[in-house]
Amino acid sequence: MGFLASAGYYAYGSNDRTAAEEMGAVANSVVPYARLREGVSSRDRSLREKIVSLEQAASFVPDGASVGIGGSTMSRTPMAMIWQLIRARKKNLSCARGIVSTDGDLLFGSGIADHMATSWFAQGILWGLSKVMRHHVETGSARYDEWSHMAMGMRFRAGGMGVPFLPIRSMLGSDVLRLRPEAKEMTCPFTGETLLLVPALNPDVALIHVQRCDAYGNAQMDGLQFMDIDLALAANRVVLTTERVVSNDQIRREPDQTKIPFFCVDAVVEVPYGSAPHECYGVYEPMTKHLDAYVAQVNKSPVAGMRAYLDRYVYGPASWNEFLSLIGMDEILQASRLGRSIHDD
Amino acid sequence: MMTDPQRHTAAEMLAAISARQLKDGQVVFAGVGVPLLAATLAQRLHCPGLTILFEGGVIGAFVEPGKLPPSTNDQRCTKRANMVLGSADVLLLLQRGYVDVGFIGGAQIDQFGNLNSSFIGDPERPRTRLPGTGGGNDIASLTNIIVAMKHERRRFVEHVDFITSPGFIRGGRSRAESGLPTGGIYRVVTELAVFSFDDEARRMKILALNPGVTREEVADNTGFDLVAEEPIGVTEPLMEQELATLRMLDPERLFIS
Numbered sequence: 001m002g003f004l005a006s007a008g009y010y011a012y013g014s015n016d017r018t019a020a021e022e023m024g025a026v027a028n029s030v031v032p033y034a035r036l037r038e039g040v041s042s043r044d045r046s047l048r049e050k051i052v053s054l055e056q057a058a059s060f061v062p063d064g065a066s067v068g069i070g071g072s073t074m075s076r077t078p079m080a081m082i083w084q085l086i087r088a089r090k091k092n093l094s095c096a097r098g099i100v101s102t103d104g105d106l107l108f109g110s111g112i113a114d115h116m117a118t119s120w121f122a123q124g125i126l127w128g129l130s131k132v133m134r135h136h137v138e139t140g141s142a143r144y145d146e147w148s149h150m151a152m153g154m155r156f157r158a159g160g161m162g163v164p165f166l167p168i169r170s171m172l173g174s175d176v177l178r179l180r181p182e183a184k185e186m187t188c189p190f191t192g193e194t195l196l197l198v199p200a201l202n203p204d205v206a207l208i209h210v211q212r213c214d215a216y217g218n219a220q221m222d223g224l225q226f227m228d229i230d231l232a233l234a235a236n237r238v239v240l241t242t243e244r245v246v247s248n249d250q251i252r253r254e255p256d257q258t259k260i261p262f263f264c265v266d267a268v269v270e271v272p273y274g275s276a277p278h279e280c281y282g283v284y285e286p287m288t289k290h291l292d293a294y295v296a297q298v299n300k301s302p303v304a305g306m307r308a309y310l311d312r313y314v315y316g317p318a319s320w321n322e323f324l325s326l327i328g329m330d331e332i333l334q335a336s337r338l339g340r341s342i343h344d345d
Numbered sequence: 346m347m348t349d350p351q352r353h354t355a356a357e358m359l360a361a362i363s364a365r366q367l368k369d370g371q372v373v374f375a376g377v378g379v380p381l382l383a384a385t386l387a388q389r390l391h392c393p394g395l396t397i398l399f400e401g402g403v404i405g406a407f408v409e410p411g412k413l414p415p416s417t418n419d420q421r422c423t424k425r426a427n428m429v430l431g432s433a434d435v436l437l438l439l440q441r442g443y444v445d446v447g448f449i450g451g452a453q454i455d456q457f458g459n460l461n462s463s464f465i466g467d468p469e470r471p472r473t474r475l476p477g478t479g480g481g482n483d484i485a486s487l488t489n490i491i492v493a494m495k496h497e498r499r500r501f502v503e504h505v506d507f508i509t510s511p512g513f514i515r516g517g518r519s520r521a522e523s524g525l526p527t528g529g530i531y532r533v534v535t536e537l538a539v540f541s542f543d544d545e546a547r548r549m550k551i552l553a554l555n556p557g558v559t560r561e562e563v564a565d566n567t568g569f570d571l572v573a574e575e576p577i578g579v580t581e582p583l584m585e586q587e588l589a590t591l592r593m594l595d596p597e598r599l600f601i602s
Contacts (some may be wrong), residue, residue: 060459072401072432073418075543098432099418099479118480120411126415126599129476136476144474146463148482149400150440170486173507173523176478179468185524194524224402226432277521281420288415342420 002251019167029066030164031202037162039202039236045263051245054080054320057087057269060239061205067113068201068235069097070208071275072226074124074286078207080242080274083323086110086314096201098227099151102291103280105132106175109306114142117201119149124286127295133292135302138153146176151183158200158226159234167195202254206235209274211283213240214248217265223281223342232260239267239276243283250337273324273332278284284339287331353588355495355536356601358555360386361587362580363493363534367392367446369441374398374439374484377417377494381408382591382600384448396427398444400480402435404428410594434456436480439487446531447484447529451494453505456548456569458530460485460492461505468507478509483512489531496535496566503569508582513547522548537563537582543572 007023031039032084049335058081061067071077085093093113097103100121107113109132121144136142147155148171158166165184171177184197209230215221219240221228232238237262245268247316251258274280277287277294297305317323325330356379363383367373369392375384381399384406384556388395397406401418405427408414412519414421421427438444453461466472484490490510494500511532514520514523520529533540541552551563552570556579564571595601 073416075401075418076419099416100417118477119482120477122476124415129473134474138471144477146477148478148486149480150433150436150483153431153436157433169524170483171515172486173466173508173511173520173525174482174486176463178483193526196524223423224429224432226402226418229431230433262399273385279420281423285420286415337419342424 005218007244021157030199033164036202037041042234045090047216047262050217050265050268050328051215052267052269054084054241054269054271055088055188057239057267058084058090058243059083060237060267061085061090061093063091065094066094066096068203068206069095069103070206070226070228070231071158071278071285072097072224074207074219074278075224075275075282076226076228077101077275077278078209078241079103079276079278080271080320081207081239081269083314083320085111086310089244096152097132098149102294103278104190105130105306106310106314108132108142109298109302110310115145116142117145117152119147119152119246123295124291127291130304131299131302145180147180147198148173148176148314153227153230155198155201156230156234159196159202160230160232161291162298163269165197166200167197169195170341171196179291201234203231203235203263205237205239205241207241208232209241209280210260211243212244212246213242213265213268214246216260216262217260217268218251218258218262219260219265220251220254221259225259229259232264237266238265239269240265241269242270243274243280271320274320276332278328279335279339282342284332284335287327287335290327290333350395353583354601357588357591358583359475359493359534359536360591360601361583362555363448363491364390364587366491366534366539367448368394369548370394371445372396372398372443374400374444374447375417376400376479376481376484376486377414378450380448381417381528382458382595383493386587386590388505389594390587398435398438400432400435402430402432404430404435406593409415413595413599436483439483442527444488447483447488447490447528448483449490449492449510451492451500451533453500453502453506454492454494454533455502455512455518457514457551458492458503458533458542459508459514460512461507461512463509464507466506468587472545481510485512485529485530486525490528491532492530493533493534496537496563498566498568501569513542518545523592535555537566540571543574549574551577551581552572555580558580593602
């Protein structure tokens with residue numbers, strides 16, 4: 001298992017930290033450039049098949065890893081992978097995503113993650129505040145670091161570009177910035193203007209769900225791509241889940257549709273309905289009855305309600321397919337009908 | 346035709362009056378909820394050439410009646426759009442200056458138009474952790490914004506607990522001095538009145554009262570002294586066509602009940 005050979009890479013706490021790295025670790029772990037390059041050069045980037053099971057894919061995410069989550073809000077969320085990480089009882093994951101919804105609830109509520117960097121964290125606009133997020137953040141059992149949405153995007157982009165930061169013109173003057181000493185104001189050496197430098201985010205692992213990819217990991221995404229291309233380039237490992245695995249010939253017929261190149265990808269898992277109960281563009285919309293029931297249950301009781309939900313829907317089922325059957329055929333068909341209707345005119 | 350005020354909800358009033366603040370030909374960056382609905386209403390009525398941007402990564406959307414997106418990151422946002430792109434890239438269009446108006450909702454606002462959607466109470470030990478900024482901070486930092494929100498005393502406060510999305514910060518020139526040389530808060534629309542900001546102190550003032558609303562009623566629901574500049578206008582009542590279009594767009598009454 002080659003990917004585990006560099007597992008020590010994930011643990012910043014080893015005994016050979018330099019002062020600069022120490023500073024980096026404090027400042028939200030900007031990865032030193034040499035280490036970033038070494039991370040890429042040590043990966044097997046050959047054109048090779050990478051298909052694994054959902055269970056095997058979970059071993060790509062060590063305890064304590066920083067995890068970038070693809071999609072946004074309730075769209076193309078890698079829910080099957082998150083579901084599997086909870087079943088594998090991971091610990092101390094530090095997560096980042098542009099916008100977080102019930103995926104964040106599950107990460108905090110199950111106890112596998114204790115930190116989230118994002119711009120917005122609720123259960124979706126239809127339901128409002130997340131009582132689960134509130135419970136964990138207000139009692140101090142988990143941390144929510146708030147950045148602007150564009151700042152999150154530019155942090156992943158800097159990570160993907162191999163530079164330690166990018167300048168932006170938002171967040172300035174706000175209290176969002178006051179709580180983020182990791183971002184630094186600077187005077188532009190060309191114009192004298194004030195700019196904000198946001199630190200690169202290079203997650204240890206990115207979890208991304210797509211409509212299709214081949215066995216090598218050439219990934220094609222339909223519709224909204226969110227920050228997933230930058231995230232895939234920034235991360236030191238990428239685990240793809242996909243609605244379906246297609247042939248490399250099919251990928252090569254439409255290479256302009258390929259958004260993530262195979263050499264960024266370390267594992268491919270075919271998981272139909274892998275974003276359920278969230279949506280996957282052109283395939284299914286969110287499963288709102290399930291989400292309504294979920295929100296009512298966990299908001300009534302963010303701890304016991306969440307535990308009951310996890311027991312029934314995450315730990316209980318023997319497989320992802322069994323979880324889908326708990327959501328129910330009626331709801332999955334309705335979500336699919338709406339999902340495909342985006343192509344109607 | 347005008348409508349009887351008894352026959353519509355406060356949210357419908359808010360959406361219709363917000364929509365009137367937009368002008369044909371503008372590029373508007375719309376948040377979810379009332380802003381999305383109001384921008385779509387404007388597009389169907391007086392602004393057929395309105396270009397609507399969503400932070401999920403959409404340029405020039407035409408949202409389908411009865412299929413309002415539950416967020417600005419859902420597939421429904423892309424219906425009949427001109428282009429989809431990455432969410433950082435659509436936000437960067439604000440920074441480059443392509444956007445005329447940002448249109449967002451608000452949870453709490455102060456006299457200088459600063460918005461809070463992050464914390465109630467001390468951020469170090471928050472009484473309530475709210476969802477956060479999303480793209481709100483970027484929109485408010487980089488363009489002129491219209492805010493549509495409920496008018497309550499606890500929401501209209503002298504100083505917000507936390508500046509999530511900047512208005513004129515501490516008034517005067519403090520916004521530009523903070524590194525935000527462009528944009529600012531242009532209008533606040535509530536179910537009671539439309540507000541603007543004076544040019545010097547940058548404090549909120551009443552521009553026009555909604556039909557049937559008194560200045561006392563506005564003052565009673567506001568936690569700071571509003572600048573008064575006579576004469577104060579009165580907004581035209583809701584028209585049948587506005588109401589009918591709103592209800593056609595949102596038949597499930599997700600955002601207008």
